[in-house]
Amino acid sequence: MKAVGYVRVSTDSQVRHGYSLDEQREEIVRYCNNQQYALLEIFSDEGVSGAKADEDEMTVARDGLLDMLVYVKERGVRYIVVLSTSRLWRSDMVRVLIHRELKKCNADVKAIDRPQYSIYTQNPNEVLINGMLELLDIYERLEIALKLKRGRLQKAKEGGYAGGGIPFGYYCPHGGKKLFIQQEEAKAVQQVFQLKKLMPQITLQKISDFMNLLGFTGRNGKDFNPMLVKRILDREGFYKGEYEYGGIKSIGDYEPILAVNQSRLRG
Secondary structure (H helix, E strand, O other), rough: OEEEEEEEEEOOOHHHOOHHHHHHHHHHHHHHHHHEEEEEEEEEEEEEOOOOOOOOOOOOOOOOHHHHHHHHHHHHEEEEOOOOOOOOOOOOOHHHHHHHHHHHHEEEEEOOEEEOOOOOOOOOOHHHHHHHHHHHOOHHHHHHHHHHHHHHHHHHHHHOOOOOOOOOOOOOOOOOOOOOOOOHHHHHHHHHHHHHHOOOOOOHHHHHHHHOOOOOOOOHHOOOOOOHHHHHHHHHHHHOOEEEEOOOOOOOOOOOOOOOOOOOOOO
């Protein structure tokens, strides 16, 4: 059976007091060897919350996870192996989004700490227990989120970066609140839109193939893939300096990657 692994830590504290990325990888390799799974790849996200989702786009805002979902679909992977389901999700929204994508590919999750777990389970007790465990911390998270929301909305009105996944082409210094252009990624963003302008009917897969041939890479040196291309094209307004957050639109307080007077390339 084809399998991939996924590892994640959200904070430095988790590295010190829990399982580090390397320790999670070791457990996954050991498990796959014991189960005689063909482990093709291990994907990772570091310093990212398992409850993080883009509610506007209904996607999970984690590059490593998104790369894994594309890989699973393209390679016909049967199992995603994790130390615990909490590495994949820590909120109902993220769980539902991931389940939806995996079921499209007929893939399932193998959690080392819960050998009987399956996203396809129909056992009412299992469903109830899973739901109760994952709902326990929702109220506390909601209280914190509401307090942060007010500050973020005010920030968005001023065109400032209000949080969330940092779009490809930009970076935000640790602890900072302002976006800056990442030059190599910005060149890749411009090239994606140039290809789309020259060939309006070109597919996401063809664009990613062209980008790889031209020597461009995604974050952390990974190959370009259709999911990354889609995220870039979907954020055309953002790359032109049109910032939107929580229904608020404003002129972004950051340098646009695309020319502001450039006509819409996707229409």
